[in-house]
Amino acid sequence: MILQQLADGLVLGSIIALGAIGLTLTYAILRFANFAHGEFVTFGAYLALLALGQFQVLSTTTFGPLSFGWPLLASLAAAILATAGLALLLDRLLFARLGRAGVAIAVVMGSFGAALALRNLLFFAFGGEPQYYSRAIQIALPLLPRSVLGGVRATPDQLAVLGVTALLVIAMHLFLSRATLGRAMRAVAHNPQLATVTGIDVAAVVRWTWIIGAGLAAVAGVFAGLTVQIRPTMGLDLLLPLFAAVILGGIGSPFGAVLGGLIVGIAESLAVPLVGAEYRAAVAFLLLILILLVRPTGLFGERG
Amino acid sequence: MSLLQVDRLVAGYEPGLPIVRGASIRVAPGEIVAVLGPNGAGKSTLIKAIAGLVLVESGEVRFGGQDLRQLPAHRLVRAGLAFVPQTENVFANLTIQENLELAGFFLGRRRCQERVRAMFELFPDLARQRALPAGRLSGGQRQMLAVARALLVEPGMIMLDEPSAGLSPRLVAEVFAKLAEVRAEGTTILMVEQNVKAALALADRAYVLAEGREHLSGSAAELASHGDLASLFLGGANR
Known part of the structure; x- marks a missing residue:
């Protein structure tokens, strides 16, 4: 049983990690906590759903055991571009203007406002009912037998999410350490x-930060939609775990955000059989407090 | 013929509150020029205004005949004018090698690597620690890295804001000896300095700023023996 919770936590943690990378980059480079970042996750998920409606006519074939094929990948690409565009637009219309006024809290409050507006826009456009990229039922594959600590099962989509997340994290590491822009x-x-x-x-670097951060948020949104469901409040539900991951990893550290995301995801998942699903977020935050008591700057944060 | 020409410059951090109030200076190719003055004279603001980092309200800044006020600050280094800030002048989160490679990113990969090698030859101490994060360097080593970062792009001129700040006398001597080497290779230097004795020993000419404009100017030797200099630094600018 514990291995299954761990595996489920890894899937949730990888989605949190992808969102947290963008949030921590935004914080480090633009120097403000963007509360609209969760809405980038939701926006990405819905934009992919919208695009999927158009691309689905191109092919109905799926990739082997996965629930999706080329249409969802094309939709993901469209969602990344559109979410990056949304972030750039918000920066131009709101964040950059408020930032020039020199009142840091105004930018944070602006991001709260943007989050509320975007969330309600999505409610208005898509309704509150959960939606799915595919209604097909996926059979979870046995990865470890029940005799080994209760065994582990995972759907092919969950395995794909883990694999692609690992590739994206490696790509981000190489980008930040080797590429000139990184x-x-x-x-x-x-x-x-x-x-x-x-x-x-610096202005160009800021633009790229929005593009990369929002793009990764869109991927997180699509992965959340793929493995759970698409709801207008999915970004709001992920917002606190995203911030917890960023703070846990050390504000401004993309590598810390990944590790923080995995820790939060696993902690939430492991907490379910212990305290029930309704308190799982509390366990993650308790862990956050304990780690911050030992390391106030987070796992990879710079001291002083 | 001046390489850098600053005329009647008015600049500061907030509109209507200038710190530099009509300063004019000239730097000829190959010269080392020092800008001296008591605390609050506007020396650092002057050099930051030339670098495009503070608000310029009026006046002219020309480098090699080009109007620098028309260029965004990040373009100055490509125009041949490099700047070494007083503090936090290296990227502490990047290694020495990464600091240098980042400085030359617009040179092209091959040329950049050639220049990084050249900087390691000029600063062998840095070469030995190339993989070390710059944040772990001593004050003197950081200053050397900051100078190397500025020189990497082979600028026509480098501007330094108090290169001796926070350094021991031995390290000041080391940094200034390196600056003499840099000038010998043909790079023009403009530096703001509090350490009057060391600056005048290195510079060809100097300007003494008081209350945001030049109060005295002349050759380093003339200024070193000028009677007003000591009183100016003791607060006698208006006498």
Whole structure:
């Protein structure tokens, strides 16, 4: 039983991790806590659903045992682009303007407002009923027999989510450590003025931060839709775990966000048989408090 | 013919509250020029205004004939003008090698690597610790890395904001000796300094700022023997 909870926690944690990378990058580079980030997750999920309606006519074939084929991948690409566009639009219309006023709390409050507006827009457009990319029932595959700590079963979609998340995390690591833009993002996060005199166009780095952060949020949304369901409140439900992952990993650390996401996901999942599903978020936050008591800057946060 | 020409510059951090109030300076190719002055004279604001980092209300800044006020700040280094800030002048979260490679990102991969190698030859101490995060370097090593970062792009001129700040006398001597080497290779230097003695020993000429504009100027030797200099630093700018 415990291995099954662990496996379910890994799937949830990988979705949280993808969302948390974008949130922590936004925090490090733009220096504000974006409460609309959860809505990027929801927006990505719904945009993919919308696009799937158009692309589904192209092919009905799925990839082997998975519940989806090329149409969902094309929809995912469209959702990434559209969510990145939404983030850039919000930055131009709202965040950048409030940021220029120099009142940090105004930007945070602006993100609250944007989150409420986006969530209600989605309620209005799609209704409150849960929706799915596929109604087909997937059979969970036995990965470990019941004799080994209760065994582990996972659907092919869950395995795909884990695999793609692992690839994206590795790609992000290589991007931030090797690519010029990735290093420029780390440089701007550390010291925007020094980055400017080094020849880095900070405004361009900010734009790329929105594109990458919102793009990963869209992927998280589609993965959440694929493994659970699509609801207008899915981003809101994920928002606190996202922040918990970011704080746990150390604010501004993408690697910390991934680890934080996995810890929060696994803690929530393991808590279900112990305290019940309704209190699982509380267990994750208790863990967050305990880790912060030992390491106030989070697992990978810079001290002082 | 001046490489850098600053005329009647008015600049500060907030509109209507200038800290630099009509300063004019000239730097000729190959020179080392120091900008001196008491605390609050506007030295650092002047150099930041030239670098495009603070609000310029009026005046002209020309580098190699080009109007720098028309360029965004991040474009200055490509125009040949590099700047070394006083504090936090390296990316502490990047390694020494990453700091240097990032400085030369617009040179192209091959040229950038050539320049990184050249900087490691000029600063062998940095070469030995290339994989170390810059945040773990000592104050003197950070200053060397900041200078190397600025020199990597082969600028026509580097501007340094108090390169001796926070360094021991031995490290100041080391950094200034390196700056003399840099000038010998043909790079023009403009530096803001509090350490008057060390600055005048290195510079060809100097400007002394008080209340946001130049109060004295001349050759380093002339200024070193100028009677007003000591009184100015003791608060006698208006006498």
